[in-house]
Amino acid sequence: MPEIRLIDIRETILIDNGHAAEDLRMQLAREKVFMMNLMASPGSGKTSLIVAMLPYLKERYRVSVVEGDIDSMVDSEKIIAAGGHAVQLRTGGDCHLEAAMVQSAVDTLDLEDLDVILVENIGNLVCPAEFDLGESMKVMMLSVPEGDDKILKYPQMFSICDALLVSKTDTMEYFDFNLEALRERASVLNPTMKLFPVSAKTGEGIASWCEWLMERIESYRMTCGQNV
Amino acid sequence: MPEIRLIDIRETILIDNGHAAEDLRMQLAREKVFMMNLMASPGSGKTSLIVAMLPYLKERYRVSVVEGDIDSMVDSEKIIAAGGHAVQLRTGGDCHLEAAMVQSAVDTLDLEDLDVILVENIGNLVCPAEFDLGESMKVMMLSVPEGDDKILKYPQMFSICDALLVSKTDTMEYFDFNLEALRERASVLNPTMKLFPVSAKTGEGIASWCEWLMERIESYRMTCGQNV
Numbered sequence: 300m301p302e303i304r305l306i307d308i309r310e311t312i313l314i315d316n317g318h319a320a321e322d323l324r325m326q327l328a329r330e331k332v333f334m335m336n337l338m339a340s341p342g343s344g345k346t347s348l349i350v351a352m353l354p355y356l357k358e359r360y361r362v363s364v365v366e367g368d369i370d371s372m373v374d375s376e377k378i379i380a381a382g383g384h385a386v387q388l389r390t391g392g393d394c395h396l397e398a399a400m401v402q403s404a405v406d407t408l409d410l411e412d413l414d415v416i417l418v419e420n421i422g423n424l425v426c427p428a429e430f431d432l433g434e435s436m437k438v439m440m441l442s443v444p445e446g447d448d449k450i451l452k453y454p455q456m457f458s459i460c461d462a463l464l465v466s467k468t469d470t471m472e473y474f475d476f477n478l479e480a481l482r483e484r485a486s487v488l489n490p491t492m493k494l495f496p497v498s499a500k501t502g503e504g505i506a507s508w509c510e511w512l513m514e515r516i517e518s519y520r521m522t523c524g525q526n527v
Numbered sequence: 528m529p530e531i532r533l534i535d536i537r538e539t540i541l542i543d544n545g546h547a548a549e550d551l552r553m554q555l556a557r558e559k560v561f562m563m564n565l566m567a568s569p570g571s572g573k574t575s576l577i578v579a580m581l582p583y584l585k586e587r588y589r590v591s592v593v594e595g596d597i598d599s600m601v602d603s604e605k606i607i608a609a610g611g612h613a614v615q616l617r618t619g620g621d622c623h624l625e626a627a628m629v630q631s632a633v634d635t636l637d638l639e640d641l642d643v644i645l646v647e648n649i650g651n652l653v654c655p656a657e658f659d660l661g662e663s664m665k666v667m668m669l670s671v672p673e674g675d676d677k678i679l680k681y682p683q684m685f686s687i688c689d690a691l692l693v694s695k696t697d698t699m700e701y702f703d704f705n706l707e708a709l710r711e712r713a714s715v716l717n718p719t720m721k722l723f724p725v726s727a728k729t730g731e732g733i734a735s736w737c738e739w740l741m742e743r744i745e746s747y748r749m750t751c752g753q754n755v
Binding site: 340341342343368369370371373392393394421422423424425426442444445446448449451452453454455467470473474 | 568569570571596597598599601620621622649650651652653654670672673674676677679680681682683695698701702
């Protein structure tokens with residue numbers, strides 16, 4: 300009698316994704332291209348943040364944006380209207396990006412002419428946290444209207460990120476949002492995660508966040524140089 | 528040589544969920560218990576909405592709330608603090624509720640002493656749309672801070688719901704949100720879906736929304752009576 304084979308689809312997906320992510324990470328390191336994975340809820344302001352970051356990043360780097368969406372091109376259109384370069388990934392139904400999807404977007408780019416890729420993940424605080432994209436840095440954003448208790452409800456997302464952006468700070472007086480309470484909870488769960496309050500509308504905090512990011516990009520590029 | 532069997536895990540999950548949902552739907556119909564499935568992004572105000580609805584519903588019905596969350600009990604605690612009855616479902620990582628999970632919550636309730644169950648799904652605009660819970664009605668909520676373009680990006684969720692609540696309308700002047708544009712897009716995608724602007728903070732729209740819901744609960748109860 301043939302042996303019964305048990306295939307745990309979920310584990311297989313995650314292992315295969317892990318390999319694809321590692322391949323992409325190596326490829327980007329060879330070309331010294333820094334890739335940031337931006338994750339957040341729907342409507343937290345991911346595209347507006349990227350639009351606000353572009354003037355800072357473009358002073359020093361050649362930047363492309365990879366926009367993940369289930370349907371529609373609206374985010375890429377906004378990036379292009381702001382003078383940026385964008386590739387739109389449509390997942391058709393998937394609630395998160397996977398490394399192979401990002402690879403297919405990267406394949407359309409000329410990496411020799413590029414320094415930074417900003418990936419905007421699908422609006423979702425759950426599944427994107429499980430999928431390594433081969434990125435150099437994971438960043439999550441939480442908007443003030445969502446409330447300061449989200450860290451209790453979506454702990455995995457908060458525990459894996461290098462930076463937490465608190466967006467729409469211009470609406471702080473309008474919502475009952477306790478930034479210090481969030482900061483305390485975050486420092487318990489993920490002590491090395493750096494927190495930046497930002498507002499794409501007023502520009503508050505965007506410069507400091509971009510300065511910190513650009514320092515990280517610089518150290519990434521130096522490390523790449525040593526390894527190659 | 529034995530035939531190769533292909534098992535499409537995803538389809539199997541959905542078919543099994545469909546059976547579990549149908550069983551639960553029949554059980555609830557026998558007991559004339561109306562169950563509403565509330566879906567929305569993280570931080571759109573689902574729990575606050577339920578707290579605002581309770582005084583209206585409790586005038587006529589015996590109500591229980593089933594709170595879905597990945598982690599934490601904070602939502603149930605809010606419902607109980609507001610004088611409601613709540614069962615907390617912790618998915619531990621799953622980004623959506625399935626019928627079997629809701630069944631396990633329903634099994635803890637005495638259906639003979641109950642008229643209405645309000646289910647708060649996981650904060651997510653993608654996966655919950657795919658899973659029938661055996662509910663009598665699907666309702667989605669979109670908060671003003673999330674923006675009026677979400678219908679373009681998450682079309683499946685908008686296409687399956689009986690009602691669309693636009694929440695946090697008290698922040699309308701603060702955000703660039705075009706209610707008429709949303710109404711138009713919604714009427715193309717899902718012409719029978721009813722739209723209610725609401726604010727749990729000011730109470731705006733809660734009474735009309737609850738009145739409409741209670742009419743639907745009444746017709747559900749009449750239909751159940753005919754079928755049993």
